Structure formats: structure tokens, C-alpha cells
Amino acid sequence: MTEFRKIVNEHEERVRNTLFRFVKTREDTEDIAQEVFIQVYESMGKFRGDAELSTWIYKITVNKAIDFLRRKKRKKRFAQLTSIFGNDEEYEEVNIPSSSNPASDLETEQRKEILNMALDKLPENQRTAIILSRYEGFSNKEIAKIMSSSVSSVESLLHRAKKNLHKILYDYYEKKIF
Template sequence: MENLQLIQKIAHGSEAALREVYGVFGNIVFNTALSYLRDRAEAEEITQDVFLEVYQSAKTFEGKSSVRTWIYRITVNKCLDKLRYLKRKKRFALVKSLFKPDTTEIQHDAEDFEHPGITLERQEYAKILFKALKRLPPQQRTAYILSFIEELPRKEVAEVMQLSVKAVESLLQRAKINLRSTLEKYYPDRRI
């Protein structure tokens, strides 16, 4: 069955149709969330949120973009919201720890996140890249993740981000420059 028909069925409350959509896009959503959040538990939560949102807003889906683009857009927005929330929470926990030094609430970043889909010999490099990606501004990070990790064509990235293809190209260009300058700091000093 076509994705659009499935969305129409979901709009009428069909959970079977939602299961089918999950079958097609579940892994895509989970992997995108994993690239943003670098934490399996958080990625699982985002996947749940995304499919709940699909179920709730299927009625409002007008079909102007493809179902895949729509689901990607929901995922990206949920991930960015979550990152903002985690940042706020971390800041609050830090302030709280000044008054209560024995608090264990400070959130630690998943600095040593190992993506399960990467080969062992590239794992060390990938860890550094994920660490550097975290430092990019949200739009550049989104463009980079969708283009180079999710391997979407530029046109689709532009649709997901609701920008022009040129704007996406420019974001990618800046992302690469910023990544290179961030990597400068992580370069291991081999003279020692």
C-alpha cells in the first residue's frame, strides 16, 4: 500500500496502518535520532514521540511533501527540541549542584558514544566526529546529518529543512569548515 494511503488510514484511527508505517520508517527515525542524541534510550524515546505525533497529526497532513520528508521533519524537530531541553536541564542541574554539592543530577554527555553501525577500525574516528558535530549550530548539524549520515539527496534535505537547495549547500560548506577547525583541537599530538 502507498504511504499516503497509509497516512489517510491512520487519520481514521487505524493502528494497523501505523504499524506498517513504523515498519517502513521506524529504523530511519531511530537512526536519525541516534545521530543527534548519541544515546540509545533517548533515541528510543524520540522514536516513540515521532510515531505518536504521526498518529495525532495524520489528519492535518496535506500531502504537499512526501510522507518520508514529513516524518524526517518531525524527527528533526523532536531531536532539536530534546537537545534544547537537555541543555536547559544540564544548566539547571549545574546551578543546583552549587547549592547542593552532593547532588547526582548533573547530566554527563555521551562523549564516548560508539555507533553500532560503524566498523571497528573507524570507531575511534567516528567518536571524534560525533563529538565535533555536537559543536555545530543546529541548522548546520541538521544539514550535515541528513546529507552525509542519512545520505538524503540535497533536494530532500532542503524540503525537510524548508530551505532552498542553495541554502543547504551553503550550510554544508560552513559545516565542513567549522568541523575542520573543531577537529584541529582534537588532533592528537604525535610528537610526544
């Protein structure tokens, strides 16, 4: 087994999980994961060992996810403009329930959608910090390396992100109830 294959085997699942938290579709996750490992392969000679290999790989992963989201946002704006001027194409994602309890599945999906909506409203750096911390389990020190910032900056980002999520969710449920 080649050294690169070992790297892929060791990091592939976590890279995919991290990407899925950002992009939310399996197809996009697969595409971006391939881009991540292509860049890892092409850049192995540039890896200096200043950080752990895993930290370097997840930095590439987060950067690829953020780039994808930026491109997607630009495409969405363009699609809105073209729909105004007569292009009626629509894109739809199909989700297949995973368990045999439709009511529970629906409730779980609704909660995920609400949380994803709230996460999407966070500034990019806060959303990245929260995903890496809460969903991927990285320590503040690891997040600081991935995001090229200090540990205290990450702690501040996480604090502000939690505060903002609380406000977004509170406002959402206030509107929903009243």
C-alpha cells in the same frame, strides 16, 4: 495490518537511526521515536501531501531531536547550578563494547567521540544538515524540505559545516599533538 502500522514498519529503522545520530543514546532514541510516531498518528489528518510522507516524517523526527537537545542543554545548565549549590547527584552512561577486539573498539569509540564533539560544536542548522546528508543519506532537495529551506541554502549550510568541522578537528589535533 493497519495503514499506520505499515507506516511505522516502513520508517521506524530510519527514524531511529536519524534520532541516534542526534541524541547518541539508545534509551533517548527509543523515547523520542515513540514521540515521533505518536505525533505522526495524531497529525495524519493534517498531512496535506505537499511533500512525500517520508519527508514529513523525517521533518517531525528532526524537530523532535532538536527539541530534545534543547531541553537537555537546559537541564545540563540547571544541573551545573544545582551542583554548585550542593546537589552531588551525577549521571553516568554505560557503554558495552560490541566486538572482541578491545583496542580496536577503544580507537573507534575515541574517533566517534571526537567527531561527535566536533559535530556538537557546530551551529544547530549546520549539524542538522550534516547529519541528514552524511549519516542519513538524504539528498539536498530532501534536506531542504525537511529543514523548510531552499536547496541552495542547504548547499551553503553543508559547505559551512564541512569548513567548520575541518577547523574544529584541525584545532583539536593541533592541541593534542603540541
